[in-house]
Amino acid sequence: METIIKDYISQELVRDPELLPLADEASLLDSGILDSLSLLQLVVFLEERFAITVGDADLLPENFASVNTICAYLRAREPEKQAAHG
Amino acid sequence: MDFSLSAQQRELTEAATAFARKELNQDLAKRDEAGEFPRDAWRACAKFGVQGLPVPAELGGAGCDVLTTALVMEALGYGCQDNGLLFSLNAQMWSVELPLVIFGTAAQQQAYLPGLVSGDIIGGHAMTEPGTGSDALHLRSRAERHGDHYLLTGAKQYITNAPVADVLLFYAQVADRPGLTGLSAFLVDARAPGVEITGGWDKMGLRTSPMGEIALTDCLVPAENRLGPEGAGMAIFNSSMEWERSCLFASAVGAMRRQLDACVEYANSRQQFGQPIGKFQAVAGKLADMYVRLEAAKLLIYRVAWLKQQGKSAPAEAAAAKLFTSEAWVASSRDAIQAHGAWGYLKEAGIERDLRDAIASTIYSGTSEIQRVILARMLGL
Numbered sequence: 486m487e488t489i490i491k492d493y494i495s496q497e498l499v500r501d502p503e504l505l506p507l508a509d510e511a512s513l514l515d516s517g518i519l520d521s522l523s524l525l526q527l528v529v530f531l532e533e534r535f536a537i538t539v540g541d542a543d544l545l546p547e548n549f550a551s552v553n554t555i556c557a558y559l560r561a562r563e564p565e566k567q568a569a570h571g
Numbered sequence: 572m573d574f575s576l577s578a579q580q581r582e583l584t585e586a587a588t589a590f591a592r593k594e595l596n597q598d599l600a601k602r603d604e605a606g607e608f609p610r611d612a613w614r615a616c617a618k619f620g621v622q623g624l625p626v627p628a629e630l631g632g633a634g635c636d637v638l639t640t641a642l643v644m645e646a647l648g649y650g651c652q653d654n655g656l657l658f659s660l661n662a663q664m665w666s667v668e669l670p671l672v673i674f675g676t677a678a679q680q681q682a683y684l685p686g687l688v689s690g691d692i693i694g695g696h697a698m699t700e701p702g703t704g705s706d707a708l709h710l711r712s713r714a715e716r717h718g719d720h721y722l723l724t725g726a727k728q729y730i731t732n733a734p735v736a737d738v739l740l741f742y743a744q745v746a747d748r749p750g751l752t753g754l755s756a757f758l759v760d761a762r763a764p765g766v767e768i769t770g771g772w773d774k775m776g777l778r779t780s781p782m783g784e785i786a787l788t789d790c791l792v793p794a795e796n797r798l799g800p801e802g803a804g805m806a807i808f809n810s811s812m813e814w815e816r817s818c819l820f821a822s823a824v825g826a827m828r829r830q831l832d833a834c835v836e837y838a839n840s841r842q843q844f845g846q847p848i849g850k851f852q853a854v855a856g857k858l859a860d861m862y863v864r865l866e867a868a869k870l871l872i873y874r875v876a877w878l879k880q881q882g883k884s885a886p887a888e889a890a891a892a893k894l895f896t897s898e899a900w901v902a903s904s905r906d907a908i909q910a911h912g913a914w915g916y917l918k919e920a921g922i923e924r925d926l927r928d929a930i931a932s933t934i935y936s937g938t939s940e941i942q943r944v945i946l947a948r949m950l951g952l
């Protein structure tokens with residue numbers, strides 16, 4: 486999961502090559518990699534790639550601060566997803 | 572893909588149009604001229620259930636699904652010529668009520684939603700500042716935490732409903748938390764000490780929708796009035812803008828249908844050169860273009876409403892629906908005047924008002940240029 490997300494962010498969202506390679510704990514918000522628009526791009530990607538829906542109330546900085554926090558957020562969603570698929 | 576409306580949706584939309592025609596158009600020319608907010612019509616809308624449409628039943632609303640809500644707002648746009656009233660209603664529904672439904676605590680929902688739904692209180696969404704319009708998130712308003720309160724200071728402008736509002740959703744940056752992690756939103760009582768609201772701007776259109784400036788000076792707000800956690804401001808703002816872009820413009824679709832009906836009727840009855848003007852291809856072609864714009868806007872809005880109902884993020888679809896519908900409304904409003912000739916240009920006909928009202932739709936909820944910026948980014952550019 487970390488690799489998929491890191492690859493997407495590195496290839497699609499990082500505009501300044503100096504910020505690469507991206508560490509799992511690197512801050513995505515303070516570095517400007519994620520702004521209000523790239524966050525929406527990322528969410529659309531996550532929804533499609535992991536077949537989930539990301540609720541508006543989940544779009545908090547703490548969930549999208551780094552690759553690690555994104556993965557923690559997605560893992561916390563796993564039981565929900567399994568329940569939905571019965 | 573099923574494009575048919577259910578019997579319930581048909582009934583509801585017919586009732587909404589009939590209600591709007593009967594109760595929402597009174598004295599419109601006079602109110603438009605005077606820039607007067609129709610409080611009685613606002614209450615009538617609440618009684619009909621408009622403000623409660625997107626609010627879940629357990630919170631006092633009708634709990635309608637997103638598409639049905641959009642259909643009702645379209646039906647109101649068709650029956651109600653007071654675009655200002657509909658804009659004020661939409662502004663409250665999508666950027667005050669929905670944030671409360673999505674981000675509010677049970678106590679916040681209980682405190683505000685019943686009043687907003689019943690029409691007893693009115694809400695405003697206060698983001699834009701003198702220095703920050705399109706670049707909304709870099710705001711200057713500040714919130715300083717003092718124990719179980721915040722002290723809010725800042726200035727907002729162009730805020731719909733502000734002069735008649737009871738509650739404001741006010742965005743500010745929490746001191747000591749830089750950037751997006753500090754951007755937060757607060758429910759502020761419009762009559763609290765430290766709140767000053769001024770109105771009276773003479774607008775080109777939407778004149779029955781009050782707009783004002785807000786100045787907060789050391790305004791003490793209880794911490795329990797913060798909506799969502801500290802740092803939730805961007806999520807709340809993005810969410811309400813996506814809802815506005817998806818649903819607010821359903822009313823514009825209704826207005827475009829009303830314009831087209833009026834144009835067809837006029838083109839069939841007005842005679843020049845010994846025949847109805849609708850027989851001239853140049854006039855007929857204009858009306859055909861109005862029809863195409865209407866249908867395309869409708870499909871974009873219905874699709875994004877459907878996506879929202881599935882709980883999906885739809886930033887590109889919402890931006891496309893907003894961009895296309897607002898620009899289509901302006902174009903149709905111009906065509907409607909042109910098709911009516913000099914009569915369309917007179918205030919008495921009530922046709923020019925739509926153009927004055929429509930132009931604002933390319934500015935609020937993010938300008939047309941900003942929708943293109945969003946779309947370009949979503950396309951990976």
Ligand SMILES: Cc1cc2nc3c(=O)[nH]c(=O)nc-3n(C[C@H](O)[C@H](O)[C@H](O)COP(=O)(O)OP(=O)(O)OC[C@H]3O[C@@H](n4cnc5c(N)ncnc54)[C@H](O)[C@@H]3O)c2cc1C
Pocket residue numbers: 662695696697698699703704705706728729730731732777782931934935936937938939940941944
């Ligand atoms: C009728 C009406 C009701 C409103 N109600 C509310 C409300 O209830 N609450 C609220 O908070 N605000 C409200 N607003 C304010 C509205 O959100 C802003 O007007 C809007 O975001 C644009 O900001 P601005 O007017 O400062 O224009 P600016 O941001 O100064 O833009 C000026 C011009 O520059 C263009 N521009 C700016 N940045 C870019 C860019 N990056 N790329 C290309 N072009 C760009 C714009 O598209 C525009 O053409 C309302 C506005 C109107 C007209």
